[in-house]
Structures are given as C-alpha cells and as structure tokens.
Amino acid sequence: MLSRKLRCLALAAGIAAGFSVSVSAQPTNIRIGGLATLDGPFVALGQEAFRAMEMAFEEANYTAGGRKIDWIKESSDGRPDVALTKARKLIEQDKVDILIGPMSGGEGLAIKEYAKTAPTRTFVNGFSAAQETTLVSPAPNFFRFGADGAQWQAGLGNYVYDTKGYRNVAVVAGDYSFGYTQVLGFMSEFCAKGGKVIEKIWVPNGTKDFSSAIARIPNKADAVYIMMGGADSINFLTQYDQSGAKQPLILGSNVSDQTVLSAKGPFQRRLVGLPSAHMVADGIEDAVYKDYVAKYKKRFPDGLSSPSAPFYGYYVATKAVLAGLNQVAGDLSGDQAKFRAALSKLRLDMPAGQVSLDENRQAIANIYVTEVARAADGSLYNKVVKVIPNVNQTLGQPREAFVARGVPSRDNPSCP
Amino acid sequence: MKLLLLATLNGITLAALYFIVASGFTLIFGMMRVVNLAHGSLYLIGAYIGHDVAALSGSFPLALAGGAIGAALVGMAIHYFLLDRYQGDDLRQALVTIGLSIIAADLLLARYGGLSYQFELPEMFYGSMPLPIVGGYPIFRIVLIGLAIAVYLALWLLVQRTRFGIMIRAGVDDRHMLGAIGVNVPLISTLVFGLGAALVGFAGVVGSSALSIAPGEDARYLLSSLVVVIVGGMGSLPGAAIGALLVGLAEQIGLAYFPTYSIILSFVIMVAVLAWRPYGLLGRPA
Structure with missing residues (x-):
C-alpha cells in the first residue's frame, strides 16, 4: 500500500x-x-x-x-x-x-x-x-x-460558356460564406458573357440527403453548377445519378478535389469530363x-x-x-x-506557380481550369485545360468597383 | 405539385432509414432504459465492417449480415462488460457511452481515414424506376421503405407474440421480479442489447448504400435517433415509426421549400411535441 x-x-x-x-x-x-x-x-x-x-x-x-x-x-x-x-x-x-x-x-x-x-x-x-x-x-x-474561393473559379465561367456552350445554369451550393464566394467567382465571368443563372438552391452545410434539392433543379437548365464540401458532395453525386437526372454538371472547386476523387463508390462514373477550376490541379505538367x-x-x-x-x-x-x-x-x-x-x-x-501578396495580405496566384479525367492506373485526376496566370482578388477589375458590388451572399450577384 | 410529391416521397424514404436506425435505439433506450449514447458509433462500426465484408466477398447481402453481426458482437461486449453493472444509473451509462463513442470515432478514423465510402449496390437496385407524376425515382429508396416495414413487423412480432418478447417486456416493468422467478435477466438484457446493436449495424450498411459513410455520421444518427424516440415516445415501436416519419418529412419538405431553416425544423417539432405531450406522441409515464 x-x-x-x-x-x-x-x-x-x-x-x-x-x-x-x-x-x-x-x-x-x-x-x-x-x-x-x-x-x-x-x-x-x-x-x-x-x-x-x-x-x-x-x-x-x-x-x-x-x-x-x-x-x-x-x-x-x-x-x-x-x-x-x-x-x-x-x-x-x-x-x-x-x-x-x-x-x-x-x-x-x-x-x-x-x-x-x-x-x-x-x-x-x-x-x-x-x-x-x-x-x-x-x-x-x-x-x-x-x-480565395472566387479567384479559384477564374476562367471557369468563360470556359463553360465558350467551349461547353452552356447558356442557362442552375446552382446547387453550400449555404455558407465559401459557397457564396465560389458562386460569385463563377457568375462574374459567366454572367458578363451573357449567361443566365436561372435558379440558385442553397443547401445547409452537412446535408446528407439532397434528393429534394435535386427535385428543384429546373428542366430548362443546360447544366448544373454544384459546390458542397467533402463528404456531402459524394452524397449529392450519387443521389443525382440515381435520380436519373441528365443535365451535365459543373464542379465547384471542392467537388473536384482529390478528397472526393479518391473516395470509392459508384458516384465516380458520373465525374469524368466534368469541368472545374482551382488554385492547383493534379494534372500540372511541370517538373x-x-x-x-x-x-x-x-x-x-x-x-x-x-x-x-x-x-x-x-x-x-x-x-x-x-x-x-x-x-x-x-x-x-x-x-x-x-x-x-x-x-x-x-x-x-x-x-503550382509563384505566390505573392497584395496590400490586404491576400494571395495573387495562378488558377487552373480543369476537366476530370481517368489516369492509366484507374484513379481520377484533374486534367489542366487552361491556366489563368496571376489572378488577383478583384479578378482583374478595379478594386473600388469590385468592392462596391458588395460581398457575396445568397442574392449577390444575380443574373436570372 | 411534382415538387411536393417528390419531397414527400423523399421524406418517407428518409424516414424509413431513420426508423431502422432508431428501432434499435428504441429497443435499447426506450424499452430497456439503457442510456446508450454510443448508438451512433455502432452505426459506423456496422457500416465499416459491412464495407470490409463487401470488399472481400463482393456480396451485398453478406455485407448486410456482416454489418449486423459485427455491430451485435461489439454491442453485446459493451453491454456485458461496461453497461450492465450500471443498470438504472443513467448518468454513469451516459458518461461511459459518450467516452466510448469518442474513442470509437478516433479508432475508426485511424483505421478507415476521413474519406467517404459507398457500397456498390447490386445492379437491380441501382438507378431509377418510372413512377407516375414524379417521373423517375431511385429504386433503392423504394427498397428502403420495404426494409423498414419488414423491420417493424419482425420487431412487433418478436416483442408482442413470442416468449422472448414477454420476457423483455417483463424485464422492463420489473427487473427484480423477473429474476426472482428464475429468468437470467443479465443474459436477456445483453441479448436485447445485441439485437438493438444488430439493427443499427444493419442500418449502417443500408444507410451507407443510400447515402454514404464517413466520420461524423455517428453523431448525426445518434441525434436523429434521439429526436425520433423522444418525439415518438420512449419504448413505443409505433411511436418510433411516427417520429421517424415526422422528422424525415420535415427535413425533406424543409429542404425543398425553405432550405435555410430545414436544419432546425426537426428540433422545432421536438419542442412542440414535448410541450404538448411530455412523454412523446405515443409514450406513457415510466
């Protein structure tokens, strides 16, 4: 004792x-x-x-x-x-x-x-x-x-308008500040070209069953832009596939990330060929x-x-x-x-290229427009289709005009 | 109209999944009054074991069986070694099982990583089937409804119509008297706990086929089970079914018409039900 x-x-x-x-x-x-x-x-x-x-x-x-x-x-x-x-x-x-x-x-x-x-x-x-x-x-x-999330989408709006020929797009995205930011990044190019975002469906972060959100996607949309985080996007892709929906998808940055592409499951067959954009891409051909x-x-x-x-x-x-x-x-x-x-x-x-900071200590960096492709070993990766060099936070627009348009939100921007 | 129908159908099929998860919970927590806050962990364990079985055997039915048996064994071990000695001591059971669920979550994260897993469904269950008005609807979600009804009937028969069921109900009402007439009560309790765990393990495989399996699902399903059982009334099987329907419908109709608030809707229902009927819709005072 x-x-x-x-x-x-x-x-x-x-x-x-x-x-x-x-x-x-x-x-x-x-x-x-x-x-x-x-x-x-x-x-x-x-x-x-x-x-x-x-x-x-x-x-x-x-x-x-x-x-x-x-x-x-x-x-x-x-x-x-x-x-x-x-x-x-x-x-x-x-x-x-x-x-x-x-x-x-x-x-x-x-x-x-x-x-x-x-x-x-x-x-x-x-x-x-x-x-x-x-x-x-x-x-x-x-x-x-x-x-930032808007910079990550640089080049994507132009790409899907010019190359894919989409004119009317519906958005299903996470209902939080990053979701708004990504959608703004996509829309600022797409709307400037004359494209229309006819419906925006915001889903709470952590939603697992998207089937009722999928039911709200309008038929006249040429394509659906989706952005939700991590595990959620895998559920969305599966349920979208199972619902029999045919419209092509445009992927927000998190959906085309390796944390999704590397996951196992039947949703994978839906992904090949889908466009996305990010600050890095696994297909970068550089030593x-x-x-x-x-x-x-x-x-x-x-x-x-x-x-x-x-x-x-x-x-x-x-x-x-x-x-x-x-x-x-x-x-x-x-x-x-x-x-x-x-x-x-x-x-x-x-x-993925040089990074420097602006006066707000925010990065200026390269952005890669990509398409999901299947590698020889069967794994999925993002093939680079275009590089947009040195994208700054205001997406090349004058800072005052850009800030004056307001911070991204559910309703900003809007081009129905 | 089509949207409302689709949302209702989605709500019912989601409710089917919630019911299968919560049926094990209503057995363990509602009937036996064992506070098991590791219920969600058993869901994850069942799903991951099922995934391993499917990866090895390539068979979906075997995965279902594997998930159920694996979760049942883990559940019975938890009950036999940790929970039975604290029977009636709610706070200790709650603390022990919360501790367990934290440990289990980290162990599973270490073993399976943070990525999501999904099951390859048999071809006949994958894809969509034609339905009037709504057009196509995922086949597996219809299967979910059938599974939930089967689970409901089997459980009802077991509890109401068999000798084992009589012993369960007797044990709930008076544990000591049941023991005094010669029934091995700890054994019955452990078996019932195992049955509840088997149901949630089964639900784990079903749920990760309909949705997906990833860390964090444990807390989500524990929460949904708690809400379902509390809304429906402790220990009532029909109550759990009604509770699951309410929660599932609220979630999906909310997502279709006012997505921003859909997350809080199920809690609003819980508050409303508890204010109106403190023992839940079909519950009775303990």
Missing part, C-alpha cells in the same frame, strides 16, 4: 518536473499552432492539412531561422464557433507564436476577427477561402497565401509539381492518389511561415513586426 502511494508521488513529481523543464525550454523554440478539421464533414481535408504541415516541417527539419519549432495541433469541426474556441486555446493556453489555419470559409471569418484581438501574434490562413476574410476590413496580422507529388506519395503511402487542394493550401502556408522566419533569422521580437514585414514581401515559388 505504502509503496503504491510512494510510486504515485514519484510519478506526480516526475510529471511536475517534466512540465517545468518544458516551460523553461520554451523561449528558445518557436511555437506554431496548426488548426484543421478532424471532425465534422471536412475530416478528409483535415487529415490532408496535417499531412501538409508535417511534410513542410520535415523538409525544414523542424527548424527555421536557426530555432527549433514546436508544433501543436488542434482540431475543429468546420464550425466558426468551434474554430474560434480552438484558436483561443492555441493562442492563450499553448501560447503559440504563429497560428496556421483554419480550414473552412466561415471559420476563416471568425479567426480573422479574433486575430484583431491578438495583435502580437501572426495568423496565416490554412485553406479557408471566403472572399470577405481579406477583402473587407482585413486584420493587419492575418495573411492568406492561398487564393517541380511532379517532384512535389512524388514526395507526397513517398511520405504518405496511405494518402490519396495525389495531394489534394487543402494539402496544397496548408503546405504553401507552412512554407511561407518557414520562409518568413528564415528571412528574419527567427527574430519574433517587437511583437513580430519584422517577421510580418518579411511575410508581406515574400515571393514564393510553389509547385
């Missing part, structure tokens, strides 16, 4: 000692928080995000600017309030210097607002791509090295990109058949942080002012 008590005491003392050691060791290490989704509808995306950070850190040997990196992971479920709680935990309890994340559009808006209340830390966006996050009242310490894919496959043999877009998003974000830290030799003094100045001026040569 006594010996057991003693053992407990010894254990407790050991734990306490361990804590005190790690506390005193902290100042020399840079603490980086990673926030992604290992819960909710975006689990597959979250796994990819953490793989990306792991690969980027390993390439740098967990060192940047001469200092070791401590990596602390947290998981959200895709909802803004959960992301906010987890971000607070990382910043306030784990005391991270830099936070990389979050995953989803609404989360990004919440984290950006939170960033304003933590001006001494730096926030680098992971994969969230709502337009408002950086377009309207941006936070000075929030950086986004990935294009640097192929090298990046090879590294991914070697490092994650149980991963997807090629790295997904969320992988790319978090990879670029982590690479940007490492590059910034290297430039200032790990100096985060002065509330990280030097580090932030370095980040703002970065020009990163990434696997």
Whole structure:
C-alpha cells in the first residue's frame, strides 16, 4: 500500500518536473499552432492539412531561422464557433507564436476577427477561402497565401460558356460564406458573357440527403453548377445519378478535389469530363509539381492518389511561415513586426506557380481550369485545360468597383 | 405539385432509414432504459465492417449480415462488460457511452481515414424506376421503405407474440421480479442489447448504400435517433415509426421549400411535441 502511494508521488513529481523543464525550454523554440478539421464533414481535408504541415516541417527539419519549432495541433469541426474556441486555446493556453489555419470559409471569418484581438501574434490562413476574410476590413496580422474561393473559379465561367456552350445554369451550393464566394467567382465571368443563372438552391452545410434539392433543379437548365464540401458532395453525386437526372454538371472547386476523387463508390462514373477550376490541379505538367507529388506519395503511402487542394493550401502556408522566419533569422521580437514585414514581401515559388501578396495580405496566384479525367492506373485526376496566370482578388477589375458590388451572399450577384 | 410529391416521397424514404436506425435505439433506450449514447458509433462500426465484408466477398447481402453481426458482437461486449453493472444509473451509462463513442470515432478514423465510402449496390437496385407524376425515382429508396416495414413487423412480432418478447417486456416493468422467478435477466438484457446493436449495424450498411459513410455520421444518427424516440415516445415501436416519419418529412419538405431553416425544423417539432405531450406522441409515464 505504502509503496503504491510512494510510486504515485514519484510519478506526480516526475510529471511536475517534466512540465517545468518544458516551460523553461520554451523561449528558445518557436511555437506554431496548426488548426484543421478532424471532425465534422471536412475530416478528409483535415487529415490532408496535417499531412501538409508535417511534410513542410520535415523538409525544414523542424527548424527555421536557426530555432527549433514546436508544433501543436488542434482540431475543429468546420464550425466558426468551434474554430474560434480552438484558436483561443492555441493562442492563450499553448501560447503559440504563429497560428496556421483554419480550414473552412466561415471559420476563416471568425479567426480573422479574433486575430484583431491578438495583435502580437501572426495568423496565416490554412485553406479557408471566403472572399470577405481579406477583402473587407482585413486584420493587419492575418495573411492568406492561398487564393480565395472566387479567384479559384477564374476562367471557369468563360470556359463553360465558350467551349461547353452552356447558356442557362442552375446552382446547387453550400449555404455558407465559401459557397457564396465560389458562386460569385463563377457568375462574374459567366454572367458578363451573357449567361443566365436561372435558379440558385442553397443547401445547409452537412446535408446528407439532397434528393429534394435535386427535385428543384429546373428542366430548362443546360447544366448544373454544384459546390458542397467533402463528404456531402459524394452524397449529392450519387443521389443525382440515381435520380436519373441528365443535365451535365459543373464542379465547384471542392467537388473536384482529390478528397472526393479518391473516395470509392459508384458516384465516380458520373465525374469524368466534368469541368472545374482551382488554385492547383493534379494534372500540372511541370517538373517541380511532379517532384512535389512524388514526395507526397513517398511520405504518405496511405494518402490519396495525389495531394489534394487543402494539402496544397496548408503546405504553401507552412512554407511561407518557414520562409518568413528564415528571412528574419527567427527574430519574433517587437511583437513580430519584422517577421510580418518579411511575410508581406515574400515571393514564393510553389509547385503550382509563384505566390505573392497584395496590400490586404491576400494571395495573387495562378488558377487552373480543369476537366476530370481517368489516369492509366484507374484513379481520377484533374486534367489542366487552361491556366489563368496571376489572378488577383478583384479578378482583374478595379478594386473600388469590385468592392462596391458588395460581398457575396445568397442574392449577390444575380443574373436570372 | 411534382415538387411536393417528390419531397414527400423523399421524406418517407428518409424516414424509413431513420426508423431502422432508431428501432434499435428504441429497443435499447426506450424499452430497456439503457442510456446508450454510443448508438451512433455502432452505426459506423456496422457500416465499416459491412464495407470490409463487401470488399472481400463482393456480396451485398453478406455485407448486410456482416454489418449486423459485427455491430451485435461489439454491442453485446459493451453491454456485458461496461453497461450492465450500471443498470438504472443513467448518468454513469451516459458518461461511459459518450467516452466510448469518442474513442470509437478516433479508432475508426485511424483505421478507415476521413474519406467517404459507398457500397456498390447490386445492379437491380441501382438507378431509377418510372413512377407516375414524379417521373423517375431511385429504386433503392423504394427498397428502403420495404426494409423498414419488414423491420417493424419482425420487431412487433418478436416483442408482442413470442416468449422472448414477454420476457423483455417483463424485464422492463420489473427487473427484480423477473429474476426472482428464475429468468437470467443479465443474459436477456445483453441479448436485447445485441439485437438493438444488430439493427443499427444493419442500418449502417443500408444507410451507407443510400447515402454514404464517413466520420461524423455517428453523431448525426445518434441525434436523429434521439429526436425520433423522444418525439415518438420512449419504448413505443409505433411511436418510433411516427417520429421517424415526422422528422424525415420535415427535413425533406424543409429542404425543398425553405432550405435555410430545414436544419432546425426537426428540433422545432421536438419542442412542440414535448410541450404538448411530455412523454412523446405515443409514450406513457415510466
């Protein structure tokens, strides 16, 4: 009995000692928080995000600017309030210097607002791509090295109007800020050409049974533009196929992502030949990109058949942080002012092309218009049909005119 | 008109799925009063085991059987080793099963990853069939209705017409008296729990054929089962059927006519029913 008590005491003392050691060791290490989704509808995306950070850190040997990196992971479920709680935990309890994340559009808006209340830390966006996050009242310490959801659709509206010949399109999309952003990106080109979006059906995030939404698609639509996240899109595709609907589909960026293409199921037969657009595409014929894919496959043999877009998003974000830290030799003094100045001026040569930031710390990057194709080994991938170089957040339009049109919403834009 | 019909049909077929999931829950939670918040995890376990069986054997019926048996074994182990000793202690059962569901979710994520899985349905069930007015309708969703009716009838017969059913009902009313007359009550409880788990495992395979299986489905189906059983009335099989119909119809008609609010509609129904009939539509005081 006594010996057991003693053992407990010894254990407790050991734990306490361990804590005190790690506390005193902290100042020399840079603490980086990673926030992604290992819960909710975006689990597959979250796994990819953490793989990306792991690969980027390993390439740098967990060192940047001469200092070791401590990596602390947290998981959200895709909802803004959960992301906010987890971000607070990382910043306030784990005391991270830099936070990389979050995953989803609404989360990004919440984290950006939170960033304003933590001006001494730096926030680098992971994969969230709502337009408002950086377009309207941006936070000075929030950086986004990935294009936003509207940028991701650059070239798609023109492509389906000119090449596919679609004139009337119905939209079925996720009812949240990222969904609005993507639809705006698609419509700004498609409507400018004279195309009509005759019906917009917004479905709540996390909907599994879309059959009644499918029933609302008007017959006179030439094609249906769809955008929903992760697991939801697989359900939609299956139910669309089973319903006997014949209209061709146009895929929002998340639907053509590897997290969907790599999933197994009968929905796959519906996908080949469908157009989409994104900030990265597995079909990029470039030595640097192929090298990046090879590294991914070697490092994650149980991963997807090629790295997904969320992988790319978090990879670029982590690479940007490492590059910034290297430039200032790990100096985060002065509330990280030097580090932030370095980040703002970065020009990163990434696997899918060069990335630089505008005055709102929002990425300017290449966009790839793609079509889903089947590779020799039977897996699906996005074949590049067109590259739109250096797309900025205002899609090439003057900033004031673009902002004046208002943030994307259920009814904005509209061209029925 | 066509939209309303389609939405109604969709609601009924979704209700069929909800009923199959909730029928196991009404057996375990409603009749036996075992608080099992790992019900959703059993759904996921059944679906994933079914998927493995289908991948190995290529047979859909075997997958159904595999999912049901796998979930039943896991369920019986949970009941025998963890829950039976806390019979009547709701809070402990709730905490133990919440803990289990968190562990199970992470284990399944580690084993199966975050990607969605679907079943290759037999050719005769895939695609759509012609129906008057609405045009085409997915065959498998019609099959769902048949499955739900079969489950309902089988359960009703078992509970109302067999010796085993009499023992279940007696155990619900007075566990100690049943034991005193020589019935092995813990064994009966574990078997009933296993039956409930088998039903939800079966539902897992059916549900992931109609929709898909991915992490997070556990919480969704636990929630829908809770709402269905609470709305219908604890322990009432017809109640669970009516509850499932209400929730399924609300979800689909909501999605067709006012999608923004469809998510809260089932909770509005729950609040309304509880305000009007605190024991649920067909429930009686415990």
